[in-house]
Amino acid sequence: MTLNGKIALITGGATGIGLATAKVLASSGARVAIAQLDMRQAQEAAAALQGVGVQIDICDPDSVEKAVQTVIDQCGRIDILVNNASVTGRDAVQPLLSCSAELIDRIVRTNLQGTVYCSQAVARHMAGTRRGGSIVHISSVAAYAAQEFAALYCATKAAQVSLAQSMAIEWAAHGIRVNCIAPGDILTATSEHAVQQIHDAGASGQYLRVTPLGRRGLPEEVARAVAFLVSEDASFITGTTLVVDGGYLAY
Numbered sequence: 001m002t003l004n005g006k007i008a009l010i011t012g013g014a015t016g017i018g019l020a021t022a023k024v025l026a027s028s029g030a031r032v033a034i035a036q037l038d039m040r041q042a043q044e045a046a047a048a049l050q051g052v053g054v055q056i057d058i059c060d061p062d063s064v065e066k067a068v069q070t071v072i073d074q075c076g077r078i079d080i081l082v083n084n085a086s087v088t089g090r091d092a093v094q095p096l097l098s099c100s101a102e103l104i105d106r107i108v109r110t111n112l113q114g115t116v117y118c119s120q121a122v123a124r125h126m127a128g129t130r131r132g133g134s135i136v137h138i139s140s141v142a143a144y145a146a147q148e149f150a151a152l153y154c155a156t157k158a159a160q161v162s163l164a165q166s167m168a169i170e171w172a173a174h175g176i177r178v179n180c181i182a183p184g185d186i187l188t189a190t191s192e193h194a195v196q197q198i199h200d201a202g203a204s205g206q207y208l209r210v211t212p213l214g215r216r217g218l219p220e221e222v223a224r225a226v227a228f229l230v231s232e233d234a235s236f237i238t239g240t241t242l243v244v245d246g247g248y249l250a251y
Contacts, residue, residue: 001231004029007075008230009068011035011058011118012085014045016188017138020219021082021226022049028227030080033071037085058085058114061121068121077129080230081122083115083160084138089190090197092153104152111156115163119178123171132175134230137164138222139180141245148203157182161241168239177238179229184245187216212247 008025012018013034022032022045032051035058036042042053052074056067071078087110094103115137126133142150143158160180167178185191199205211217225244228234243249 001227001233002029003080003227003231006030006079006230007033007071007077008080008082009033009035009071009078009122010082010084011056011114013082014038014041014053016190017183017186017219017222018082018084019045020223021084022046022051024220024223024227025080025082025230026051028231031075033075033078035067035071035085056085058118059109061117064114064117064121068118068125072125077131078122078125079131079133081118081133081135082138082226082230083118083136085114086111086138088140088153089194093149093197093201093203094152095149095202096151099152107152107156111153112159112163115160119163119167123167123174123176126176127171127174130175132177134234135164135167135176135178136226136229137161137178137180138226139164139182139241141182141184141243141248143180143182143241144249145209146207147198148205148207149198149201164241165239172238177229177234179234179238180241181222181225181229182241182243182245183217183222184243184248185211185216186219186222188219209248209251211245212250215246217244217246 035056039055046053057063139160140157
C-alpha cells in the first residue's frame with residue numbers, strides 16, 4: 001500500500017488520532033497538510049513531517065475555503081481529506097436536560113457543519129481537477145451505540161456516517177470516494193480519563209461497554225485503517241463505515 005505523490009489534508013491533525021493519521025500517511029509517501037485552529041500547533045506538527053501547517057476554523061466556511069486554497073497553492077492539489085477535527089471527550093459530555101444552547105451549537109457546528117464545509121470545499125476542488133480523490137470522516141462507535149450524557153456527540157457522529165453515504169452517491173460521478181471510520185475506545189490525551197469524566201458528570205455508568213480484545217485501541221490503529229481507505233487498495237470501497245473498535249459493537 002503506497003500513497004506516493006498524494007497530498008493529504010487532515011483537520012485536527014496536530015493531536016490524537018489526527019496526528020497519528022498524519023504520521024501514517026506521511027510514512028506511506030503522502031505529503032501532509034495539517035489544519036488546526038491553533039496555527040502554532042499546526043506548524044509544529046507539520047514541520048516534524050516535512051508537511052504544511054495551516055490555520056482553520058472548520059465552523060467558518062470562509063476560513064475553510066481559505067485553508068483549502070492555501071494547501072492548493074502550496075502543494076498544487078488535494079487528493080485526500082480526513083475530517084478528524086471534532087468536539088469530543090469531556091467537552092462533549094453534558095446531561096441533555098441541562099445542555100446549553102451554546103454547547104449544542106458548538107457540537108453541531110463543529111462535528112456536523114464543519115464536516116460538510118470541509119468536504120464541500122475539497123470536493124469542489126477534486127471535481128474541478130477531474131482527478132477524483134478520497135474523503136474520510138472520523139466518526140465513532142457512538143454513531144451506533146448511545147452513550148449516556150453524550151446525546152449531541154452521538155447524533156453528530158451518526159450524521160457523519162449518513163453524510164458519507166450521501167456524499168459517496170453524489171460525488172461518485174466525479175471519481176470521489178467518501179467513507180467513514182468509527183473508532184471505539186481509543187487512548188488519546190482527550191479520552192484518557194473518559195470513564196471517570198462521565199462519572200464525574202453524574203452519569204450512572206450502567207451503560208458502559210467493555211472492549212472484547214481487553215485493551216484500549218491506539219491512535220495508530222485507527223490511522224492505519226484511514227490509510228487503507230484512502231489508498232488504491234480500497235478503490236472499490238465508498239459510502240461505507242469501517243469499525244475499528246476491538247469488538248466493542250460485537251455484542
